[in-house]
Amino acid sequence: MTTRTPPEPPSAAAGIEETVPSTMTAIARDTYCPPDRLRLRELPVPAIGPGEVLVRVEAAGVDQGVWHVVTGLPYLVRAAGFGLHRPKNPVPGLDAAGRVVAVGAEVTRFRPGDEVYGTCDGSYAEYARAHQDRLAPKPARLSFAQAATVPVSGCAALRGLRDAGRLTAGQRVLVTGAGGGVGSFAVQLAKAYGAHVTGVCRTAKTERVRSLGADHVIDHTREDFTTGTGRWDLILDTAGNRPLTRLRRALTPKGTLVLVGGPGGGGAFQGMGRPIRAMLLSPFAGQRLTSLMSIEPAADLETLADLIGSGALTPALDRTYPLAEASAAIAHLRTGRPAGKLALTV
Known part of the structure; x- marks a missing residue:
């Protein structure tokens, strides 16, 4: 991976800036449900904590785990922190690639304008929040859609x-x-x-x-x-x-x-x-x-980015869908026909 100069620590007042709108377009549901009940909605832009980053999502990955989180099956998924009776976050999605638009007061690894990839809390939206330790610089040789398929x-x-x-x-x-x-x-x-x-x-x-x-x-x-x-x-x-x-x-x-x-x-x-x-x-x-109980820490994302940078690893991107067609993307994934990964473009 290309050597990257660490960013200057943001000021204590850093957070959601006035340039970020108060609402966003997102794929959402209020209860565990089949993917065909996902709907495009207008929701508040998520607030970030001291160690969190707000990302303007350019693309989001579609993996089998999304189906489990949307449906709440098996029940172990609910006990893993996604909400026992109903989803804690109405917006599904983990994989994301995009640009940092705001950082919390304790964030030292990123600043607004950085291109990143990793896992976010609800990536099927225009904006998503993530802890800084779940993100890494986006590999330069990948498009946002390609990068979004990598983390999970x-x-x-x-x-x-x-x-x-x-x-x-x-x-x-x-x-x-x-x-x-x-x-x-x-x-x-x-x-x-x-x-x-x-x-x-x-x-x-x-x-x-x-x-x-x-x-x-x-x-x-x-x-x-x-x-x-x-x-x-x-x-x-x-x-x-x-x-x-x-x-x-x-x-x-x-x-x-x-x-x-x-x-x-x-x-x-x-x-x-x-x-x-x-x-x-x-x-x-x-x-x-x-x-395997997989997690996506920054160290592993950086290891993958090094391999991507060397040419040893390239995401096999089968096709992309617009965000509004998230249900169709999940349905296509479940057929087993995609040769590689799917992504949503936001």
Whole structure:
């Protein structure tokens, strides 16, 4: 990443400036609901705290987590801080890229005018607030739309491979869902860290996965990697629909399985069974079976930005939608057809 001179600390009076309007256009809902009930509304611009930044959102990412936050399913999502009975924030969305327009009194990392990317509190809006530790300078070689697709999925792939997976150079790595959001980052990151990478995807995405750098691509509609003779040191499972017993057959005796996300069903507890079973089984198995609770700290965003700057990592942006079509974007994502990521332009 290009060396960047730290900004001067803002004054204690810094905050929302008079140039920022009092209201904004946003995608919103008042209750947990299906995505087709999301509506474009006029809402107050959020106030920021001492350590927070107000971002003029240029683009916002669309990932599977948005569906969970909008619907409140599984129920664990509500207990994670999004609101038990109704959403704490009517505006969904985490991933964002844009320009800083105001900073809180304790913010030292940014000042108005900086181009940033990271996770915000309600990014499906013209303005969103974020803690300064959840943002990083936007990679210069990316558009705002490209940058907005990186934080959640990119950090999940990075932490799944580097931290949960303990990836080392020379290992054989298999990524399921390699043509999707997390998977498209994981293929590139595993290659950047010196692994031999196999990507698993549907027929329509095989060429895209090859273009991301996969050494071998398996079309899961024609071949079941869990019944063959191949064995991998690390499996990053982003597809979420294969039993643990089958995935373990594809691991080496001391291999590691990292579960990212869960099945795509709509049950109240969907996605929770496999991680719990993996946690209970792992101490008694020769293989490491673990799951991922992803976060998006500034340090990881800066690591990703370095890789993006070097050319080792490029977001696979499938298409963009205008903010007003957020429901359509989420619906398209849920079909599993996008080859890579989707973004909303604000």
